[in-house]
Amino acid sequence: MIDATPFPVRAASCIPAVSARQMAEVDRLAVDQFGIRVGQMMELAGSHLAEVVRVELGGDLTGRRVVVTAGPGKNGGGGLVAARHLANGGASVLTVLAAPVNRLDEIARHQVATLLEMSTPCRVASYDVTGDEFARELADADAVVDAVLGYGAVGPPRAGVRWLVERIARAAVPVVSLDLPSGIDADGEAAGDAVTAAATVTLALPKRGLFSDRGRRGAGHVLLADIGLPAALYRLIGLDVGTPFALGPIVRLEVGA
Amino acid sequence: MTANQRRSLTEKLGLLRELELFNGLSDDDIMAIGHATTMTHCQPGQTILSPDDPPDQIHILKKGKVRVYRVSPDGKQLTLDIYDKGTILGDMRLLGQDRIAEAYAESIDAAVICTITPHELRRLVERYPTIGVNIITFLSHRLQEAQRELEAMAYQRVGQRLARKLIDLGQRFGVETVRGTLIEARLTQQELAELIGTTRETLAHTLADFRRRGLLDTANHQVVIRDAEQLAHVAEDGDRPEPL
Numbered sequence: 001m002i003d004a005t006p007f008p009v010r011a012a013s014c015i016p017a018v019s020a021r022q023m024a025e026v027d028r029l030a031v032d033q034f035g036i037r038v039g040q041m042m043e044l045a046g047s048h049l050a051e052v053v054r055v056e057l058g059g060d061l062t063g064r065r066v067v068v069t070a071g072p073g074k075n076g077g078g079g080l081v082a083a084r085h086l087a088n089g090g091a092s093v094l095t096v097l098a099a100p101v102n103r104l105d106e107i108a109r110h111q112v113a114t115l116l117e118m119s120t121p122c123r124v125a126s127y128d129v130t131g132d133e134f135a136r137e138l139a140d141a142d143a144v145v146d147a148v149l150g151y152g153a154v155g156p157p158r159a160g161v162r163w164l165v166e167r168i169a170r171a172a173v174p175v176v177s178l179d180l181p182s183g184i185d186a187d188g189e190a191a192g193d194a195v196t197a198a199a200t201v202t203l204a205l206p207k208r209g210l211f212s213d214r215g216r217r218g219a220g221h222v223l224l225a226d227i228g229l230p231a232a233l234y235r236l237i238g239l240d241v242g243t244p245f246a247l248g249p250i251v252r253l254e255v256g257a
Numbered sequence: 258m259t260a261n262q263r264r265s266l267t268e269k270l271g272l273l274r275e276l277e278l279f280n281g282l283s284d285d286d287i288m289a290i291g292h293a294t295t296m297t298h299c300q301p302g303q304t305i306l307s308p309d310d311p312p313d314q315i316h317i318l319k320k321g322k323v324r325v326y327r328v329s330p331d332g333k334q335l336t337l338d339i340y341d342k343g344t345i346l347g348d349m350r351l352l353g354q355d356r357i358a359e360a361y362a363e364s365i366d367a368a369v370i371c372t373i374t375p376h377e378l379r380r381l382v383e384r385y386p387t388i389g390v391n392i393i394t395f396l397s398h399r400l401q402e403a404q405r406e407l408e409a410m411a412y413q414r415v416g417q418r419l420a421r422k423l424i425d426l427g428q429r430f431g432v433e434t435v436r437g438t439l440i441e442a443r444l445t446q447q448e449l450a451e452l453i454g455t456t457r458e459t460l461a462h463t464l465a466d467f468r469r470r471g472l473l474d475t476a477n478h479q480v481v482i483r484d485a486e487q488l489a490h491v492a493e494d495g496d497r498p499e500p501l
Binding site: 035100101102103116119121122123124127128 | 329331470471
């Protein structure tokens with residue numbers, strides 16, 4: 001479906017792919033040096049993620065069923081923002097959290113509060129939804145958003161995160177992953193089960209792991225999304241990024257293009 | 258959204274405050290306390306706390322795990338947290354411990370809880386002064402939190418006053434430039450601080466915050482309003498909370 005999208009195509013080789021460590025430095029500089037708050041970046045990430053899901057579903061969210069899975073960190077926060085945009089767009093959204101609400105990142109918790117105010121259902125994996133119930137939800141869904149793990153994840157998934165990743169990995173439904181398919185780390189390795197996505201929305205700069213053998217098998221189409229970081233920031237860490245978003249806030253990266 | 262509305266959203270999620278009441282006591286002391294209070298052995302799935310419970314009693318989880326959850330209007334549960342032994346649930350004015358609004362707690366496994374009333378707690382303090390010290394420490398932290406909250410509120414009001422004054426000055430002395438509305442009146446920070454009834458230091462801090470958020474630029478005693486819409490929000494609603 002993504003093949004015929006309105007997203008402009010850029011050669012992956014034109015934009016530097018970064019390690020987890022480099023991306024962490026990018027995030028740090030964004031906040032500390034440029035005053036761009038995490039919430040601002042998260043809002044853009046979630047908005048773009050929802051847009052990709054809309055395109056994946058043929059351009060109309062009305063009445064479509066989307067299961068949004070969210071991890072306890074900022075990647076999960078982006079997924080929760082997407083849940084709001086998807087619900088606003090007319091989709092029937094079920095959000096499944098990898099951890100109890102109080103164990104989520106503070107900004108993600110705030111997103112949950114908003115979803116509850118919107119009467120968008122939220123459940124916690126394994127506590128509020130059983131494996132059978134979740135399997136039925138996945139079978140009935142038109143798409144799944146995988147915002148369980150981001151570039152900072154290391155080692156095999158545990159607890160609720162593993163519970164979700166194992167089940168999404170087995171689901172026969174199109175998955176759109178945020179930043180990286182959960183279970184595949186920023187170096188492109190998978191220590192256990194990993195999600196196989198139809199598309200991956202990676203933020204600001206592509207992560208190296210998306211282009212490893214394992215990463216390419218799991219990521220599907222790689223879409224680079226703009227979260228508003230300036231070229232001056234990239235120059236501080238010696239990266240020449242150019243203007244990847246000259247043609248739009250979401251571009252499809254093509255290996256070998 | 259105002260700060261109060263944001264707070265109520267968070268309160269609805271029922272953030273539990275954990276009390277480290279028994280820090281510094283030996284296991285034997287804690288065991289003795291368990292015997293001195295009402296102890297209940299719970300089956301897995303047994304409800305320990307519900308919104309209908311009588312007020313002013315706390316339950317201390319001595320063994321096992323509990324799940325705290327809320328129920329949505331469609332009858333579905335949302336797990337807020339999982340707690341291990343040592344956690345205190347319920348509410349007690351004496352301790353400043355609030356009940357989680359609309360929340361239930363149930364045991365996940367074979368949990369043991371002891372329930373304490375204010376009268377029983379007084380007796381415990383008499384026998385174990387360390388508990389009294391822990392309560393003082395806890396209340397002192399709460400006081401510090403309240404102090405910080407008050408300071409934040411005071412700062413909010415300065416932000417609102419500054420935004421209103423800048424809008425007023427912009428309307429009277431503003432010139433449109435490519436960078437935004439330049440207020441041509443040259444004011445020192447001391448003069449601007451006096452105009453809004455605050456100190457120069459607080460004004461400098463507030464201006465720096467507004468600059469960081471892209472509301473304005475300052476140079477050579479002049480202010481350029483870069484985001485009039487956002488500044489108007491601050492003037493109207495007070496300082497806005499951190500965005501999501």
